[in-house]
Amino acid sequence: MTSPDVVESATPLPPGSESAATALGPAGAAPVATGAMPDVPRVHQPRSILVYLSYAWLIATILLAALADVLPLASYSIPIGRPRQPPSAESLDMLLGTDQQGRSLLSRCVYGARVSLLIGTAAGLIGAAIGTLLGMIAGYLGRGTKATISLVTDAMLAFPPLILLLALSAILTPSVKTLLFGLTLLIIPTFIRLAIANTLAWSSREFVTAARNMGASHSRILVKEILPNLLPPLGAFLPVVMAALIVAEGSLSFLGVGIPPPQPSWGGMISDGKEAIETAPHMVFVPAAAIFLTVFALNQAGDHLRRRFDRTMRD
Numbered sequence: 620m621t622s623p624d625v626v627e628s629a630t631p632l633p634p635g636s637e638s639a640a641t642a643l644g645p646a647g648a649a650p651v652a653t654g655a656m657p658d659v660p661r662v663h664q665p666r667s668i669l670v671y672l673s674y675a676w677l678i679a680t681i682l683l684a685a686l687a688d689v690l691p692l693a694s695y696s697i698p699i700g701r702p703r704q705p706p707s708a709e710s711l712d713m714l715l716g717t718d719q720q721g722r723s724l725l726s727r728c729v730y731g732a733r734v735s736l737l738i739g740t741a742a743g744l745i746g747a748a749i750g751t752l753l754g755m756i757a758g759y760l761g762r763g764t765k766a767t768i769s770l771v772t773d774a775m776l777a778f779p780p781l782i783l784l785l786a787l788s789a790i791l792t793p794s795v796k797t798l799l800f801g802l803t804l805l806i807i808p809t810f811i812r813l814a815i816a817n818t819l820a821w822s823s824r825e826f827v828t829a830a831r832n833m834g835a836s837h838s839r840i841l842v843k844e845i846l847p848n849l850l851p852p853l854g855a856f857l858p859v860v861m862a863a864l865i866v867a868e869g870s871l872s873f874l875g876v877g878i879p880p881p882q883p884s885w886g887g888m889i890s891d892g893k894e895a896i897e898t899a900p901h902m903v904f905v906p907a908a909a910i911f912l913t914v915f916a917l918n919q920a921g922d923h924l925r926r927r928f929d930r931t932m933r934d
Contacts, residue, residue, distance in 0.1 A: 670923045673916035680913060684733040692726040696881045699723050703899035716901045719891060724905050727883040732909065734795070734884050738868045739861040742799050746806035747857055751849060753807075754814020755841050759822050765815065772808040780805050784867065788876035798877060802864050809860070813853060821848050851928035858921035862914040869910050885910050 683690070693699045693712045698721030706716040712723040757768040787801040821827065827844050835843075869886030871877035878884040885906040892902025 667919075669919055673919035673923075676912055676916045677920065680732050681736060683729050684736050687729045687733060690729070692729060693723045695722060695727045695730045695883050697722065703895055703902065705899070706901055706905075715905050716899070718888070718902055719895060719899075724888070724902070727888060728885070728906060728909050731883040731885045731888060731906065732913075734878055734882065735865045735868055735910075735913070738795065738798050738802065739864040742802040742864050743806065743857055743861040745799075746803045747810050747853060747860070749803075750807040750810025751814045751846075751853055754811040755818050755845060755849065757811070758815040758818025759837065759841055759845065768811065769815070772811045775804075775808040776812075780867070781870075784871055785874075785876060788871065793876050793879050795878065798868055798871065802867055805867070806860055806864070810853065813856065814849060817849050817852060818845055821845050852925075855921060855924035855928050858917040858924065862917035862921070865910065865914055865917075 691711060698717070699712050700717050700721050702717060702719050702721045704713065704717040704721070706724075707713045712725060715724040715728065718724055718727065753768055757765040783805065784801045787797060791797045791800075822845060827840060830840050830844050868877060869884070869889070872884040872886030873890045875887075875890065877886055880887065888906035889903055889910075892899065892906075896903050
């Protein structure tokens with residue numbers, strides 16, 4: 620039986636005219652051209668070599684930090700040679716030279732990577748989890764809940780971050796836990812705002828309305844319907860946040876209110892070598908290069924993930 624919506628033309632198409640066809644709509648409707656447009660090949664932009672190098676650097680840094688205890692490296696707190704010795708190929712520990720106390724810069728950079736990555740990753744994940752949860756609740760429930768959470772978020776964003784971190788370091792004992800608490804507190808508002816915006820966009824979609832009409836609870840809708848759609852964009856933003864946290868931790872350690880000695884930190888290593896930058900520049904350039912390459916790699920990874928998960932920017 621022929622569908623009433625589409626009536627085939629009684630006149631057959633001439634040979635060789637497969638590129639176009641004519642269909643008639645309902646009675647009295649004008650013919651509608653249904654010819655298929657020529658296929659336009661999609662242009663796939665090649666990924667930059669920087670993306671692959673960035674992922675390689677991040678993987679290597681993570682492996683070195685995780686396996687620091689089993690690597691053939693000298694202790695980061697015991698002198699191995701003359702102070703401020705430049706980089707040399709005499710041994711593995713002397714590959715990046717020594718600091719003002721004769722300790723291996725290579726060993727201190729590897730153990731400092733453990734601190735920076737731990738703080739950046741832990742604070743980023745905890746802050747993202749708390750901020751996403753609060754943002755989802757505010758964006759989905761709206762009204763009074765959204766107004767209250769948004770007010771607290773705006774107040775936290777208006778407070779100068781560096782002053783807050785310095786105040787926490789002055790009140791509490793400088794340690795890894797203090798840095799984790801302060802840095803996590805700083806990034807929660809950012810994820811709240813992102814989660815609110817994305818939740819408002821997804822909560823008005825048809826599948827969420829259908830789930831609500833079928834009697835699904837608020838918690839089920841948030842977890843099953845909205846959260847899976849929030850994870851890609853928020854996850855793509857996480858490496859950029861981790862990069863900012865590593866810079867913040869290095870800044871605090873440079874000011875002397877971060878990781879206490881003798882635990883090495885990239886920012887603390889820069890602070891230790893700033894007075895000898897003219898005679899031993901490697902004491903500053905080595906940890907500064909470690910921070911730069913790690914932050915650059917995280918930004919490249921975040922940009923790649925954003926392009927990967929953003930439907931409007933896919934290659």
